[in-house]
Amino acid sequence: MDDLFSGSSLLWLAVATVVFYLCLLRARRQPYATSAGRTKNNNNAANTTTSNNTNTSSTAAATAATSGSIGAALSRGRPGEALSWDCRCFLSSNIYVDEVGGVAIRRHLELPAEAEDGSHSTEDRTALRAAAFRRQHGVLLATLTRAQQDELVRVVFAEVERRRSEPARSALRAHLIPKQLLPHDDSAYRINPEVDLHPCLRRLVALAREYLQEDKHPRHASFARWVVSLAETAAETAVVDDDDGSGNRRLTSNSNRSGSSGGSDLDLLAFDVLGEDIYSFPVLSRSFCERFNAELNYVQRVLPPELHGRVNSMNRSGFLLHELGFTEGVSDPLVYTYVQPLATALFGREYDHLSAHRAFTVHYGEGEDASLSTHYDNAEVTLNINIDNAFKGGELSFLGPVGGPERKPPCRAAFTQAGWAVLHLGRELHRVEPVTAGRRRNLVFWVKSAEYRQRHGCPLCGKPEELYS
Secondary structure (H helix, E strand, O other): OHHHHOOHHHHHHHHHHHHHHHHHHHHHHOOOOOOOOOOOOOOOHHHHHHHHHHHHHHHHHHHHHHHOOOOOOOOEOEOOOOOOOOEHHHHOOOEEEEEEOOEEEEEEEOOOOOOOOOOOOHHHHHHHHHHHHHHHOHHHHOOOOHHHHHHHHHHHHHHHHHHHHHHHHHHHHHHHHHHHOOOOOHHHHOOOHHHHEOHHHHHHHHHHHHHHOOOOOOOOOOHHHHHHHHHHHHHHHOEEEOOOOOOOOEEEOOOOOEOOOOOEHHHHHHOEEEEOOEEEEEOEOHHHHHHHHHHHHHHHHHOOHHHOOOOOOOOOOOOEHHHHOOHHHHHHHHHHHHHHHHHHHHHOHHHOOOOEEEEEEEEEOOOOEOOEEEEOOOOOEEEEEEOOOOEEEOOEEEEEEOOOOOOOOOEEEOOOOOOEEEEEEOOEEEEEOOEEEEOEEEEEEEEEOHHHHHHHOOOOOOOHHHEOO
């Protein structure tokens, strides 16, 4: 056991140091961006602000992470740049292992917490944790060979070390990427609500704000039922419009109900209640999805592999949006202007104070993940947007909330159109069914609330006292 773990901390320190200097070396070899950071010209003040804020925030995060002070982990200077370390259990629980030695594991495992009494050396503490892990997971280990058991322990400890170093690594990537990468299409980094957001979303949010003003709208029914009833009424009173001469017939709203932000009650026909606390509706326009996809393809071609961050412990392929400069123009507006009022109206007042989010893309297909095992999210609310439609399969199956009744049969969401999304509570157990053809790419927002966690505890361990304040 001593041979297995001696010097593990020194080894990981050496690896992190090598990666750091490789990134610096490559940065020196590459031409630097303009003084505006991620912009092609100095006139784009909005993107300049994004770059300067990101670099300042990243430097602060790197300092905090390397000094061992996590601080306000849910918010790193700006709401859109939430750290992974929300709770102390992040380094001991919910550790996903796909397979070891060719044997499928596909489950989340727990690693007993490290003793903090200081009475043992680092090697001894590691050995004690490994022994406790073997005892705790004895039934699983009994199905494996000795070599596979040792490999499983190595994989679990390697994931813990990756999580421990991730805040500093992410800050370093966010600092270096602007020096490596100029945007190919500036419009992909900033959402224009009138053009890039679907009218259904804009109408939903306008209604959510109206609904939440209790003195103006009686809460005689749930928000979802109200939306469905408005859509049905609009459909009943709609007229067929074929005056454009194209021969295409379409429904046109005959209602006076519409919002200044755009959209009418007829657009609400796209809103669907898939199950309790699971909703589907269009969010992004197809044109924005095409531009966003093209930009991601460009990033994947140009960005050095060592600057590709790991989005979570389960998905192998994807990008963290805050590292690429999408926070201020894309993820912050979507979360705090649109998801916040919708979450409060659909899920209740407990979700009225969303304070941070982690935004990332996930990719499924050949050479990437084919599916994703059952899990729940480290989030209070999750928004999952499909941004591609050139694939088959890949449905989302919802199995019921953690600790609650199982959904029989599972509730399924099929992503058939780019820009359509599913909004659900993070505690909902779900999985991604196999993608049988093409590539499925989704934009995911894990939206968090520090206030909710102080009342109900961490989503992973349920202990408010383990949260970083």
